[in-house]
Amino acid sequence: MVVNDKTRIVKKAAENLSACGDSDVTVFVGNDNTGANDHPQVNHNPGLERAIPGQSSSVQTSSSSLVESAGSKSFDATRVVDGLATSDGLPRPHEAVHFEPSSSREGAVTKTVIKGRFELDKLLGVGGMGAVYKALDRRKLEASDSDPYVAIKLLNEDFQQHPDAFISLQREARKSQTLAHPNIVTVYDFDREGDRVFMTMEFLEGAPLDQLLRKSAGVGVGKEKAALLLKDVSNALIYAHSHRIVHSDFKPGNIFVTEKKGAKVIDFGIARAVSEGGVASKAGEKTVFDAGTLGALTPAYASLEMLKGGEPQPSDDVFALGCVAYELFSGRHPYDKVPADKAFEKKLKPKRIKTLSRRQWRALDSALALRRQERTDSVERFVQGFFGKTGWKWAFGSLFAATLIAGGMGYTHLEKENAEEQRRVKVELEEKLQNELVQRRIADKKETIGRLLELSVLNQAWERDLRIELQEYSALNPSDAAFAESTKRSVSDLFIAAATGQLNLGNLEPAERMLSRAVQWNEGVPGAEEIRSQLETEREALRVRLEQERIAAEREAERMRREVARAAQLRVAQEKQKKINLVIDDLESMLKCDFNISVDRIGYALSALQQVDATKAKLLRPVIGEELAGCFDKLALRNPTNTQPLLDSARNLLPQDALLADLDIDYCAHLAPGSGGRGDRYSCADSLVSGGLGPEMVVVNGGAGRPLAVGKYEVSAGEISQFCRVTGDCSSTEEENVPLPARNLSLAQAQAYIHWLNGETGREYRLPSEREWFAAASANGQPEVADRNCYLRYGGVEKGVELVAVRSGSANPFGIVNAVGNVQEWVFDVDNNLLAAGGSRQDPMSRCLATSKIFHDGSADGLTGFRLVRDLVR
Structure with missing residues (x-):
């Protein structure tokens, strides 16, 4: 509301x-x-x-x-x-x-x-x-x-x-x-x-x-x-x-x-x-x-x-x-x-x-x-x-009349003065715009030259463009000769660096061409003679190296002729190894860790390897199990729902693998703490053995720097009815789809529901501590949600008259709904005392806060409910 x-x-x-x-x-x-x-x-x-x-x-x-x-x-x-x-x-x-x-x-x-x-x-x-x-x-x-x-x-x-x-x-x-x-x-x-x-x-x-x-x-x-x-x-x-x-x-x-x-x-x-x-x-x-x-x-x-x-x-x-x-x-x-x-x-x-x-x-x-x-x-x-x-009207009228008289007498003079002023402003604006245009063109040319230097393409078209830009810059700004000279030195340095690089790679002809172009930009380029001398030295070294490579090639040919005889003996082993390598290569490509990984294809590859070399297939099975377990552990942090079928298939393929058998996928562990307020896809729920899903949860910082899964909503009367129907251990008059919060329950009944839920999900749900509950309810100290269901009667507006559905109302920044107001919720303080926190619909707005708490004896009443928390498997 x-x-x-x-x-x-x-x-x-x-x-x-x-x-x-x-x-x-x-x-x-x-x-x-x-x-x-x-x-x-x-x-x-x-x-x-x-x-x-x-x-x-x-x-x-x-x-x-x-x-x-x-x-x-x-x-x-x-x-x-x-x-x-x-x-x-x-x-x-x-x-x-x-x-x-x-x-x-x-x-x-x-x-x-x-x-x-x-x-x-x-x-x-x-x-x-x-x-x-x-x-x-x-x-x-x-x-x-x-x-x-x-x-x-x-x-x-x-x-x-x-x-x-x-x-x-x-x-x-x-x-x-x-x-x-x-x-x-x-x-x-x-x-x-x-x-x-x-x-x-x-x-x-x-x-x-x-x-x-x-x-x-x-x-x-x-x-x-x-x-x-x-x-x-x-x-x-x-x-x-x-x-x-x-x-x-x-x-x-x-x-x-x-x-x-x-x-x-x-x-x-x-x-x-x-x-x-x-x-x-x-x-x-x-x-x-x-x-x-x-x-x-x-x-x-x-x-x-x-x-x-x-x-x-x-x-x-x-x-x-x-x-x-x-x-x-x-x-x-x-x-x-x-x-x-x-x-x-x-x-x-x-x-x-x-x-x-x-x-x-x-x-x-x-x-x-x-x-x-x-x-x-x-x-x-x-x-x-x-x-x-009449005085105010006379004053305004006199002022208006005076304005008209003054305006009529001074009109001609003001008109001339205004025209002259407009002409003067026009001339000033034209001069200003012309100067700005020239300065902008100079800046553009300078920027273009800088961009060409950064590109450093060093081909003929690049040189041509650079020369044209330099000529136009000098025409626009002839007083800045230093910039043109600096640019030429920079271009020459680029060609010298390129010549040195080609020389180090042994590319003598490209190095000589680069040296020649460097001199064209700057005749007095330093280091040119040293590079020419090194070019001659490199040519002689290249001749010696080529001769050595010829001799080494002849020796290698002789060695290869000797290997031919042994190659015939190894052909069978090589063919077998080739088949093994093909299977292993296929397995490596199949083990790419994403949601498209195919466990069935991995199984076919293992069967093929078993036929070629049973020993290697046996050695490879635990390696593949370790790879799959590590992959599924990562994928679960992104999407546990899509990861679970892959894990089930892998367990069927490798039933003896301990890592796969022990891998536990937590359906909430992938969520970032505090992300619950972003929408429904940032919540999670564990599957029940008897069918359906457990309480919808969001992940928050639990107040001690560790993530914690917290019930997004108060436990509803419908969820308690489902527990009663499945176990037969209790009776409930509520339908399973009743959206109101569960109340009129004793602490023992709530603990019985939690024990059943743990068995259904394989998780350890519990009532929150006071610190955990406050961190989630207050979104770690952020402002209270405005439309909390607490008692208010003002100007014809009434609130807190009755309970609202657990999903009704705005969530706080962590995604928690109705933490404050509606029903007060059970928590334990540091001394393990039972408290009821957050206020109820009967508490006035001024006392209905995340900091509100009272001691509770755990007996059933119509104003107390609870929400659950559990630790994450990381």
């Missing part, structure tokens, strides 16, 4: 994050896949990775850009990265992103390009949904755009595993595109390459508001600046709400203060359309996808209703806006970052800001009301109350 305890997970995550000193991080809560991790991994790097260390950008940018900051240690939702914040300096590569020769980075060999268009320049930040990069848009560069940079948001790998991930980012892009407002970041497009999903948006320079607030902690940013920023973000929310979109995660980290364009609201990643009456529509998009199911929110800025899993309303954004406004004017959070539900429980009240007027404080206090019915219902009413019903 999977529980979607959303509120509990949000609270737990908020507590954990608060303990870490980072309470403004966006928390993700899912529907059916939440409970395993209460502390979300918000700083995960989902992006890309450079190919060459030390790569640096040749384009100078501001130190502050969209969600970019240096030296920050704590952020809201988007984690700002100073430079490229990974262990080696850049993010990891992805198959949807390719690398190609660089055209924009001095000293770089490769660059990261998406869709053949966007050249990633710098990682700006990492948020709940993905990573944001600064990227060069090659289309804009080709069009001589004076600002060819965009921001790219890539879906991170963890979020991408969510079944609605692609739809989520598409919805975010489309909703953001509909919000065309000067105080909302502009989104250009949404696209994908392979399984990498991304969207492009405008690249801004400035700093996130949370960074500015940290610099002015305790004092605020100043009344005048605070009012201007509040008006900007209020206008953005009013506009979004007019389009029936609630931001749902409004906070300082999602507000970007630009250098020239005021404040902009970013990341409408979890925004949802709001229906009439405040309830999400049951038609249209919601029936297909609802981004709210991703459950992302920031506890310190989420309203009480959002923390309880309620449907987002505009008043939820009003609460978050009130928190931001309070921080702007005072430099601190109204509730000291305590989530709304905790603040409600503690009856916390915001402290009045003395610099605000009564009217302003009433408006702000109403926006900060913890309960929705007491809170201002819209941003527009909050603004009217805070700035006055």
Whole structure:
């Protein structure tokens, strides 16, 4: 039974994050896949990775850009990265992103390009949904755009595993595109390459508001600046709400203060359309996808209703806006970052800001009301109350009129200035690209020459290609004569080495040719005269050697003539030995150790050898038995099921062989410890003499550094019924296919079942020790499985009401199911005392842990069962 305890997970995550000193991080809560991790991994790097260390950008940018900051240690939702914040300096590569020769980075060999268009320049930040990069848009560069940079948001790998991930980012892009407002970041497009999903948006320079607030902690940013920023973000929310979109995660980290364009609201990643009456529509998009199911929110800025899993309303954004406004004017959070539900429980009240007027404080206090019915219902009413019903409209109208007048007066001048700037940038870009092209060609030529030297083919075509490349390199880079000379010396050295090698092999003519070609590349090649002198010496030595070989050949011929007489006498023996050798050769090929080994063919070969030479056949039988036993011992560690028939056939062929008779195949020994969580093929079961299989097992480290086979599931009532049916020693009312765990058994009855199972399988099953059980149940200290069957009653959710099937529920990383909860399980401690470990369905979640244990007297009850372990045969 999977529980979607959303509120509990949000609270737990908020507590954990608060303990870490980072309470403004966006928390993700899912529907059916939440409970395993209460502390979300918000700083995960989902992006890309450079190919060459030390790569640096040749384009100078501001130190502050969209969600970019240096030296920050704590952020809201988007984690700002100073430079490229990974262990080696850049993010990891992805198959949807390719690398190609660089055209924009001095000293770089490769660059990261998406869709053949966007050249990633710098990682700006990492948020709940993905990573944001600064990227060069090659289309804009080709069009001589004076600002060819965009921001790219890539879906991170963890979020991408969510079944609605692609739809989520598409919805975010489309909703953001509909919000065309000067105080909302502009989104250009949404696209994908392979399984990498991304969207492009405008690249801004400035700093996130949370960074500015940290610099002015305790004092605020100043009344005048605070009012201007509040008006900007209020206008953005009013506009979004007019389009029936609630931001749902409004906070300082999602507000970007630009250098020239005021404040902009970013990341409408979890925004949802709001229906009439405040309830999400049951038609249209919601029936297909609802981004709210991703459950992302920031506890310190989420309203009480959002923390309880309620449907987002505009008043939820009003609460978050009130928190931001309070921080702007005072430099601190109204509730000291305590989530709304905790603040409600503690009856916390915001402290009045003395610099605000009564009217302003009433408006702000109403926006900060913890309960929705007491809170201002819209941003527009909050603004009217805070700035006055007409004052804020007059201020915005005056600003707009002033902008129009200034724009009209300065249009012609700005147009001319812009055209001139574009022409200048175009000329600079053309010069830069031309220089980069030349440098790239020089680097390519140098790399090609190096690659040819590494090939060292030393034929005419190779020499021709090398000369052409050297000529072209010298034409491109005439100042680098040293490289050409060094290359020629290297080629000459290669030919000298080849000449020396041929000379050592006695190949005099090839050695002379290699020497001649070495001189062609370098007339003053050292060692040439020595090689020529050695060539003459070798020619004389070769003449002497050939004469000696002629004399030796004549002597060998005489010896062979003497052997002819004896050959006739040995012919019969040789024919016999030939037959023996053929059989032995066949046996050697047949004894190749794999699962295709044929024991029957080995038997036919032994029969053939018996007919030719019975003595050798008798001597060879124990050798073959030893080879087969060693082979089957290895094969059993790979696949014991396929090895057992081969062993049976070998025992029939060589019934007297002790090694084959004593070979014991363990059906679990081939499994790696801890592999049980990978799937069913990483479990094992022993065969029963009476038919069927024993308990399904997985292999774990038993807590003492040795592998141990542990029951994947609790022993079921059906397995006990099978024991009763076969032995007739007990009675059971359960059917053999009953999936519930065995209980209402005494320790003596469980031991009787284990004794029967040992006789059926030939193995030594037993109850685990406390240490062995804990190592398997906790996966050697890994986190608890979230959906354990323990007592829970919260918000209409109930667990532990009844037992669940032994195969029900999620396995831990070792493949163990229901180790914690359901029924408590018998184990023995170091003093051989009987304990019941792991808790039962009646134990509350807080006490239902792998560390839970109580003493037990071994009597039968409805809450105690057991699982089995056995040692492996290695």
